[in-house]
Amino acid sequence: MTTTRIPPLAWALLAALALIWGTSFLSNRAALSGTGFLTTVTFRVTGGALLLWLWVALRRLPLPADPRFLIRFLIMGALNNAIPFALIVWGQQHIDSGLTAILNASTALFGVLVAAAVFPDEPLTRRRLAGVCLGFAGVILAIGPAALGSFTLTSAAQWAIIGASLSYGFAGAYARQAITGLAPEVAAAGMLTGAVVWLAPAMLIFEGVPSFDYRAEVWAGLIWLALGCSALAYLIYYRILAIAGAGNLSLVTLLIPPVAIVAGALVYHERLGPHAISGFAVLAAGLWLINSRPKPRDDARDAR
Numbered sequence: 001m002t003t004t005r006i007p008p009l010a011w012a013l014l015a016a017l018a019l020i021w022g023t024s025f026l027s028n029r030a031a032l033s034g035t036g037f038l039t040t041v042t043f044r045v046t047g048g049a050l051l052l053w054l055w056v057a058l059r060r061l062p063l064p065a066d067p068r069f070l071i072r073f074l075i076m077g078a079l080n081n082a083i084p085f086a087l088i089v090w091g092q093q094h095i096d097s098g099l100t101a102i103l104n105a106s107t108a109l110f111g112v113l114v115a116a117a118v119f120p121d122e123p124l125t126r127r128r129l130a131g132v133c134l135g136f137a138g139v140i141l142a143i144g145p146a147a148l149g150s151f152t153l154t155s156a157a158q159w160a161i162i163g164a165s166l167s168y169g170f171a172g173a174y175a176r177q178a179i180t181g182l183a184p185e186v187a188a189a190g191m192l193t194g195a196v197v198w199l200a201p202a203m204l205i206f207e208g209v210p211s212f213d214y215r216a217e218v219w220a221g222l223i224w225l226a227l228g229c230s231a232l233a234y235l236i237y238y239r240i241l242a243i244a245g246a247g248n249l250s251l252v253t254l255l256i257p258p259v260a261i262v263a264g265a266l267v268y269h270e271r272l273g274p275h276a277i278s279g280f281a282v283l284a285a286g287l288w289l290i291n292s293r294p295k296p297r298d299d300a301r302d303a304r
Contacts, residue, residue, distance in 0.1 A: 077194020
């Protein structure tokens with residue numbers, strides 16, 4: 001994956017997307033102060049789906065005629081939304097927002113590994129392998145030695161975030177094969193709807209019917225998760241993809257954790273330990289190595 005020159009508009013959109021997704025962890029914490037994790041994620045995907053379907057209707061975008069897309073939306077909804085959202089929000093009950101964002105940045109590492117295993121045109125070159133190894137070293141450093149040698153709610157929460165990242169990695173590979181030929185907004189609305197199908201029953205079984213009698217802080221978190229972090233974020237995401245390409249879009253992975261760390265510190269007075277900050281620095285170096293443009297000599301060496 002290589003990057004090209006980024007237009008000013010793309011930089012502005014990247015900053016906006018990082019701000020939106022970076023504050024999603026803050027919104028999760030706000031919502032969790034008054035409701036369960038399944039209710040939180042169900043509100044998010046339901047509201048996001050409704051808003052995106054409204055956008056699709058207003059734009060009169062074509063809908064898929066092939067009924068097989070219904071199954072594909074269910075699979076994508078599970079891999080890209082229901083499973084990772086549930087794991088992330090459950091994990092945030094036990095670890096800080098900033099650490100959650102750092103561990104979630106490992107999504108790019110799993111994406112590289114899954115793509116290399118599935119697609120012949122995404123080989124795991126020496127440069128990418130070095131970046132992946134460096135990135136996972138950063139993840140281990142951020143988690144901390146104690147979590148590797150024991151099992152507590154804190155360590156379980158950290159591994160839940162890693163599990164969410166793995167699910168995102170499989171979602172990216174599946175989307176490349178299954179969700180093609182659709183307007184991006186339709187694909188996003190479809191997979192969020194698929195996530196509702198998985199999450200709504202789970203919410204009703206384990207947490208019951210929502211009371212809707214929430215404090216302002218909880219409502220603010222829920223509304224921002226649906227409106228900003230789902231509907232608006234997907235529209236910005238696909239706009240960046242169209243004008244700057246996938247390589248440049250991946251830069252948002254590096255921008256999200258600093259936003260989450262600052263937001264958590266300002267609002268909830270979260271303070272990450274030095275191992276978490278150091279882990280992010282190492283992880284960021286690995287992600288930079290994966291996405292950096294190799295020199296011509298490196299290209300020839302990687303091809304061997």
